[in-house]
Amino acid sequence: GQAKHSAAGYTLYSGNPDKEFSRRLALMGELRGAIAKNELRLYCQPKVDFESRHICGAEALVRWQHPRLGMLSTGEFIKLAEHGGLITPLTHWVLEAAFRQSYAWDEAGIRLPLSVNLSAHDLRDPRLIDRIRGLFATWGIRPELIQFELTESVLMQDPEGAVDMLTRLKALGVQLFVDDFGTGYSSLAYLQKLPVDSLKIDQSFVSDMLANEDSAIIVQSTIDLGHNLGLEVVAEGVETEAVWQRLASLGCDTAQGYFISKPIPADAFGEWEQQSAWHPQG
């Protein structure tokens, strides 16, 4: 595979398949312990409304503060978690952290919905709904303040099971996003059946929409499709003002990306939000 570097600059994946395999196996073993050793960190990335230019929510993104490799982003270890059967404990950790964060924001007068990513394994977990319901009860958080994101390809793995699970999530009163939209080949008929509120256009289309006409067409079509289905449309991976402007002119509802902010440690997010140019009083 391609060499990939963590924040600390260590090579996570060497070009050597055997080495790579044993590295991954070791890392998987460490990930199992990382949860117990409190090495996971919650980061939050803001979402901004195009019309008001105000922060309208945040996405919860988990990080692993690895003792030797430094801060690993989810993209670097989520596959390991999936293959190692570690998604359930990881999701439990993220849910706990997200509810705790949401409670802390509420106490601080910050009323922002926080969205949590769920993976394929979560959709098959029969106890997930009860766990989430329990967290709402424990923390006394209103359902509007927690949202869930599921990738289009995860939903397409088991379309009927997904509709069933999403319906039960919706019954809790939460908002649902189809994540990485445009990469999962869902049909229009299927999309219409999904009880979701928003589409998140995959960042691969957004990031090169100014350079690549095909990507621009996909972005525009997704915005129109979403609106025709009564859904909000979020663009992820908005890195520049030029992309922001183009998306605004296409009628996109919400933006997320480095142009606004990189993911921020959850405990520093409140301070960032208050001082941000995207804050209502900023």
Ligand code: C2E
């Ligand atoms: P995602 O849900 O589509 O999240 C967006 C990813 O894009 C994040 O990477 C974020 O840091 C990155 N990103 C945001 N804005 C920009 C930008 O402007 N440019 C670029 N190049 N990247 C940007 P991250 O945190 O590495 O997460 C990767 C994926 O891992 C996520 O994609 C999501 O599918 C999954 N993931 C993240 N956190 C969790 C989690 O707590 N549970 C589960 N099951 N999956 C998670």
Ligand code: MG
């Ligand atoms: Mg997401």
Ligand code: MG
């Ligand atoms: Mg996404």
Ligand code: MG
């Ligand atoms: Mg994505």
